[in-house]
Amino acid sequence: MGLEDKFPEILTSRLTDLVAWGRKNSLWPMPLGLSCCAIEMMATVGPKFDLSRFGAEVFRFSPRQADVMIVAGTLTWKMASVARRIYDQMPDPKWVIAMGVCASSGGLYRNYSVVPGVDRIMPVDVYTVGCPPRPDTLIRAVMELQSKIEEMGLDGRSPREPIVLQN
Amino acid sequence: MADHPVSPSSSKTEALAALVSEFGAEHLPDAADGIAGILVDRDSWLELARQLRDQEDLRFDLLVDVTAVDWPDRQPRFEVVYHLWSLTHNRLLRVKVGVPEEQAECPSVVLVWGTANWHEREVFDMYGVRFAGHPDLRRILMPDDYPYHPLRKDFPLEGVDNSVSYRNEGGVLMTQELFVDRPAGQDPTPVDRSKGDPQGYSDGAAPADES
Ligand code: SF4
Numbered sequence: 074m075g076l077e078d079k080f081p082e083i084l085t086s087r088l089t090d091l092v093a094w095g096r097k098n099s100l101w102p103m104p105l106g107l108s109c110c111a112i113e114m115m116a117t118v119g120p121k122f123d124l125s126r127f128g129a130e131v132f133r134f135s136p137r138q139a140d141v142m143i144v145a146g147t148l149t150w151k152m153a154s155v156a157r158r159i160y161d162q163m164p165d166p167k168w169v170i171a172m173g174v175c176a177s178s179g180g181l182y183r184n185y186s187v188v189p190g191v192d193r194i195m196p197v198d199v200y201t202v203g204c205p206p207r208p209d210t211l212i213r214a215v216m217e218l219q220s221k222i223e224e225m226g227l228d229g230r231s232p233r234e235p236i237v238l239q240n
Numbered sequence: 241m242a243d244h245p246v247s248p249s250s251s252k253t254e255a256l257a258a259l260v261s262e263f264g265a266e267h268l269p270d271a272a273d274g275i276a277g278i279l280v281d282r283d284s285w286l287e288l289a290r291q292l293r294d295q296e297d298l299r300f301d302l303l304v305d306v307t308a309v310d311w312p313d314r315q316p317r318f319e320v321v322y323h324l325w326s327l328t329h330n331r332l333l334r335v336k337v338g339v340p341e342e343q344a345e346c347p348s349v350v351l352v353w354g355t356a357n358w359h360e361r362e363v364f365d366m367y368g369v370r371f372a373g374h375p376d377l378r379r380i381l382m383p384d385d386y387p388y389h390p391l392r393k394d395f396p397l398e399g400v401d402n403s404v405s406y407r408n409e410g411g412v413l414m415t416q417e418l419f420v421d422r423p424a425g426q427d428p429t430p431v432d433r434s435k436g437d438p439q440g441y442s443d444g445a446a447p448a449d450e451s
Contacts, residue, residue: 185399
């Protein structure tokens, strides 16, 4: 590290680490608020829980400006193709948090109208428990996602193994 | 509901009885909720509906509800049920129309009560009963390309998994593929949860007596 000796005001880093550091601290969520879980998602960005402490408070209602989709609520088959289209419109690299048991597995709605888990139509990075999850759980999901992003390469894709939050 | 003025008496009951015999309908036995009911042949239903709305002594001017019942062991299999309310006379009436499975079609009463439009679409969506003369008979709750009528009794309670097998592969799923994994004409396959979820969920062994 001769460079740092000659110019003490310069920090050196690997490009991959620098990009990952930038990505993980400036997540822009796309709030897919589908039902009751969305209320907790709103509380999470409010002043009390303040998701901005983790760099993820800039909710974008245009998928083209977002990089993490928070699926907060019950996904129905009627909504499924719409949700998938919104996901497709998000630029890479992109991630998905399945918030609550409905988004993770269909939850208590095991019937004709509800998709049994949003991973039927899109890859999910973090599954969260709770009906609804408390805002702390969502914050934890964001933090788990951040640690996952840290390990990703420049393409932002690997590793794709989903994280399942336990109680 | 119990003290709802459905009590017999007067010209109103007679007008209804006259109509029932004129159109060959039947009175239904007293229901627990005290609402008078009639069973109507579907060929005469549309004209009878007009009379129910327009006759001075009846004036059933509000269609409260349209729904259906699936009786798998009966003939005819479906019963379309209408609830009518006369705001003029403050009386309720229940009308049932039998619809066989082979020709699951019933006359639409949209021209008599405009509010029947969305109600009939829902019955079509859930039971597959078609309404002849409906101006816009599309599904209303399920997606347009959904292949089943989910409130029929032979549809599995836990639903049918329509998605293609897709899980964290990073692959691209086109929206149209959501419902095309089933070859045409094949029966719906119930989700078999006895060995865990087919897509790889394992929420423990599902109780055997669930269905
Ligand atoms: S997990 Fe519970 S709170 Fe969240 S959308 Fe489903 S039912 Fe509502």
